[in-house]
Amino acid sequence: MLNDTKRNEAFRQAILHAVREEGVERVLDIGTGTGILALYAHEAGAKKIYACESNEIMSQIACNVFENDKLGNIVLLKDHSTNLSVKDLGDAQVDLIVTEIFDSGVFGEGVLSTLIHAKKILLKESGRVIPNKVELFVVGVDHVGIAEKQESINSTLENSIYLKNTTLIPKVDGPYDTYSSAGGGDHLIIRTERAHAFTVNFNDLQSMQEADEGQLDATVQLRCSEGGHIEGFIVFFALHLDDKNVIANFDETPMTSEITKCWDPVLFRLNEPMEVRKYQVLKATVSCRGGVLNLKHEYDPIDERVVAVDPELYAFLADDEYLYELEYNVIKLLKKNKKKFVNFADFLTFPHIGINLLKEGEIETLYCPEKTRDFVEKISDWNCITKGAIKFVQDLEDFLENDIKLDIILMQPITGHGTLNEEHLKHYETLKTNCLSTSGAIFPNKIDLCAKLIHSSWLQQVTSVQNENLQDCSIPTQMNEYSTRHQFEFKDFDSSDLSDITTIAKIHFDENFHQKDVIINLNMVRNQINGILYYFKIFFTSNSIPVLTNRKKSFCTQNCFVQNFDVAKDRTSVVVRCIQDEFVFRCEILENTS
Template identity: 25%
Template sequence: MSVHPFIYSFFSLPSLKMPNTSGRQKHGRRARRRRRVDPARDELVSSSLESAQQCLFSQDYGTAFVHYLLVLNLAPVFKEFARDSFRFTLFKWAEELDSLGRIQDLFDCYEQALEVFPADEVILNSMGEHLFRMGFRDEAAGHFHKALKLRPDYLEARENFYRVANWLVERWHFLMLNDHGRNRKYQQAIQKAVRKGCNSVLDIGTGTGILGMCAKKAGAAEVYACELSKTMYELACEVVAANGMDGSIKIIHKKSLEMEVPKDIPHRVSLVVTETVDAGLFGEGIIESLIHAWHNLLLPPKRDQGDSGDESTTGRVIPAGATVFGMAVECLEIRRHHRLCVTEVGGLSIAEAGELHSTVSCNSEPDDSIEPYTTERLSRLPGGYKCLTEPFTTLSIDFNNVQELEGLSSREVQEIRLPVTQEGELDALAVWFQLHLDEENSLSTGPQEDTCWEQAIYPVHIPKRFELKPRDELIVEISCRDAFLRLSCVAVLRDGQTIHLEKRMGSPPPGDLTPNPNPEVELCSALAGLQTNHSQAEALCMLESSEMALLNNRDYHQSFSSALTKLISQLKTKHQNHERGSAFHSDPAVSSPASSLLYVLDVSEGFSLLSLMAAKQGHVKAYSSVEKTKQQEVLRRLACSNGISEQHLEFWLNHIEDERGMLKRPSREKLWSAIILDCVETCGLIRQKLMEKASLARCLLEEGGHIFPQKIVVYGMLVESYTLLLESAVQGQEPTLGFNIAPFINQFTVPVHVFLDFSTLECRHLSKAAELFVLDLMDTNANYTNRDVKVQVMSAGRLTAVPFWYHIYLDQEISVSTLSQNSHWKQAAVVLPKPIEVQAGDWVRLAVKLHKSTISIAAHVENPPTQMD
């Protein structure tokens, strides 16, 4: 998991303490055998300790770390004295190793440190942070959990654990366990299979262990389960033991593809149960898993589907198969997240940006950074969606036919024609499926179903707006390359002509009509294609969907443009007055053009146009934090097309080298006129270490300079939302299908729910919006860490959560809201541990706390009503 280099300059470290080497060793009452004096050993310890301190002061952290290890291994008596300085050395050396890409060395150092201090919660937490950044989420969770066990009040570890819990035990686990219809149907299908003779069962991707326990409860003689995630494996072991089945269900911490007979299970099984399906059906690798299972873990299938013989001698799979459906849709929310919808933002023309679209695409060459589809819950998309075609069948698959599974990836590309039923702009294909558990039980993930699944979205990347019309026919290609379902809208048939939508080698550009009745026009078009295809390919740049949504946000950029214009105009006037007053100065550098430049630093995460908007003001040199080469090329093209000199745009991360992202002055004489900080994560949380960044940025501003934004005001509202409860924890007092699961998985309940869209959240508003907290980035004295807010209840109900959002003030007058309709930000909500019954007129006291970047809220009803603060 990559992290912006800027973060490293704000790495949280304890204060430096040198060990008190003159301290006298303390002894307990009981007499101890004194160790034999070894002068050579003592001399080595003393000289190594001195060398460690000298290296530390000279910032030679690697050598200092080696000396400290030697001292602490030879003389453990120094552990408590040297603990803080050893931590500091470890963290600084790890930072250097990270910057050099020496990841294995980094983790080796942490392992060595934990051999010396196995119960050090700070080292455990720090190693967990590195593991999480590198994508090792399971291992990171284990370190955060150990740190919390050692020190339950360790807020940094708790905040990290909450963040990683959102990755490891995703919210759909709670939704799935709360989906009583889904659970009952799986249970019924398993019961029927076991009654028919499937006595040995393997649960692939067991999760909490629920399907394996269903098989055991149904009477299966042997039940095995496998789980790749270490976190979920340990959770399943706890759940199975709590339900008295730990001796009868064998859980294996392994990917099913690595399992063998008899190494992992004694013989082939007669039934495999699994739910390793995502919104696009095949995204979790079910095809590969089942092919391997049929060849290595399952008994052979029935020879004849009509055969009613003993099922204990044949193999089968639950689910038995699936049918996939699709539909073309118009949806502004999808459009603005996946392709460019604007030609001008913040005073910048972006016509020369080249082709920009999201990293979700079926039409590019295979690339780890590209996904064939994304997922959305269509029923909750802001602004809704319009169906442009009737639903159509994409494919059907029989999971009990190994030949069909093996032939999936090599299936010929299927082309289907869909009659267009409504006029509208083509934005995406939405896909869902019906999962056939057996002949009687099935589950649908359709957009109208109340299900724990979302739908798969295949966005259409058409450079220009394209409207479908009734009587058009949309041509869709369907393939299963790499066992992923891939759908592409390739063309439209209209009045006997073909309008090509997708770029292809040797085909006309998107939007062209063929056959062309004018051969001369066709020839000119072909020649133009020869000249431009190569440059168009080079101009293609892909952004994250949140970056695309930001780029399409006119209001956001207009607000920044206005605020930058005001500030730079004020500073220009101030500089001109200063220069006029210093005209008699003989130093030519004072009156040179370079001395009148204003310096603006944009440290936004990801792709940002703000540096260009600053540079366009004139007499400004802007420094951009954009790192990716393709994205830098886009900014250079835009600078050129908008009349911005190359000398006025700099990519500061290209030149940081060993400084590793530290905020630096542009020169010895100059300070920054403005520093633009990225304050809010797309998910709806305050960015980590924001206030530390703001504190450093304030020190680097020239007189009259500003941090953007200046202030952030947090707003919230009291709501009743059963949906948030379902997505946050297993609900109810009744066991799930009779199994005790809730207490174990609910350990991973996190108090803050992220990536919400408040405008479509199913909830009842119990109060008006209220100001909860203020973060002043320009005035550190105005800040606080906690605040009590009294909110009056307007409607009776059960208070379950407090959604919150931000008004981001760029200056005293100009602000942007993360709640606005076209915002690229989502919202977050604090879900209360227990719902609170409230009546209209009640006052609810909210105790709001901000620690680092985590907002926590405790609620208490106050009666009788008291005067508001």
């Protein structure tokens, strides 16, 4: 919220109006976080302000802000508001409650139960809540990113492993995903007209109770504005702070031209794409029973045809280029040796290559991770593979004690999150030395770390407080002490290159300390360096073509070390230090070099 100037200003204006125009004197800020809404109430002239925060770190930040800015009329309550009574508020109810405990799914931070309690116990009968109400809307969309991954998985598996007409989908923690377009990434195509689902009034106790109990469930009709595919449904919302200030997470609305775009909308995915015709009407039911946003429809295939798998496994299977190159090099070795391999260890996220070779009779026994058991056993049943031919390994350290000789070992030293795989790096050399047969091989052979320097205003905004309107208070100073120095889970995001791609280090297959300083030349553009964008170059054999993880469909996410390093106009290069220690690596620009 802190860098969202439009959202901040909308809350500020609503609070200023309530205090100055309506005579509000006593305010409760629920979930104060950094204390920003409490600061707005102080600016407006409220006589007494209570700010509650249950998170220990955030409550300490708020405490520091209030003390540093000498805000004596703000009382910090380090507890959840549902644990408070009137006694905690100086034995009197408050005139106004302000809160911003909303997530992309509106209700995910418990706003309904929180405000129901506050309305009953903490707020005067004549008092009110900011925001006033929330409206929810639904639209059907085609999600290009989902379609491309599904197509890759099909091409990866259909020519080798029989899936019994099954559709693989990634498991989701909760009923929905969030969709973000702020930093680039996958593309949405809106296929239907937008439909209003329902409204929850936070100043009406009955409205909130009905929403919480599921009585506001709404079935909407969505008319397709064009033909094509539907990949899922997006739920948007508009938060009305008062009659004049509205903030929302969608553009172009008929309600008011003053609506600003805040939060990421949520995506309810279909299990598989559905073809639609122009003017076709779709139905979906939206609810928030129990304070959880949900959407139900009747457009998924029967459950037996759908298998939900771990998101990392799903991304791994979608990386057809990685699997193709690895399989090519393994089969090349098979043909060179001109004999059937006995023991094959496939310790990858999913043992696709091992299963395929077992099915074709090229190997006798496959060793694979225990965590893949459920899906692997399904696959083996569908492909008539003898279960006894597959052995599941719980722990590599225990496996080493069995003294089994392996003809092929497939390792995955890099995780899908772009970090080092501790278990695989720890045991790589031991497996190579003690477990390989005389003519055996272990893959990959080596991994290089590559990087480039980038400038990105977006990256700077999401990792630190940059709001000029907050410079008169200590919130930026307090928050930036906690700003991240290592950012994971990026897709594409807006950035400009300040250097060419450079190989800066090699990944060592051990737990020892390694350090290397590398000079990276800057291009002609002089700008602040906001990050070191890195990826991996994986060599399956000593002379194979490397597979890079900076591809769009790579199993490994985009990663960046955040820097915010100011570059002098006459500077032509910087020195980047790379450190790998105990299965963790990091990169940073050295300050005192030129």
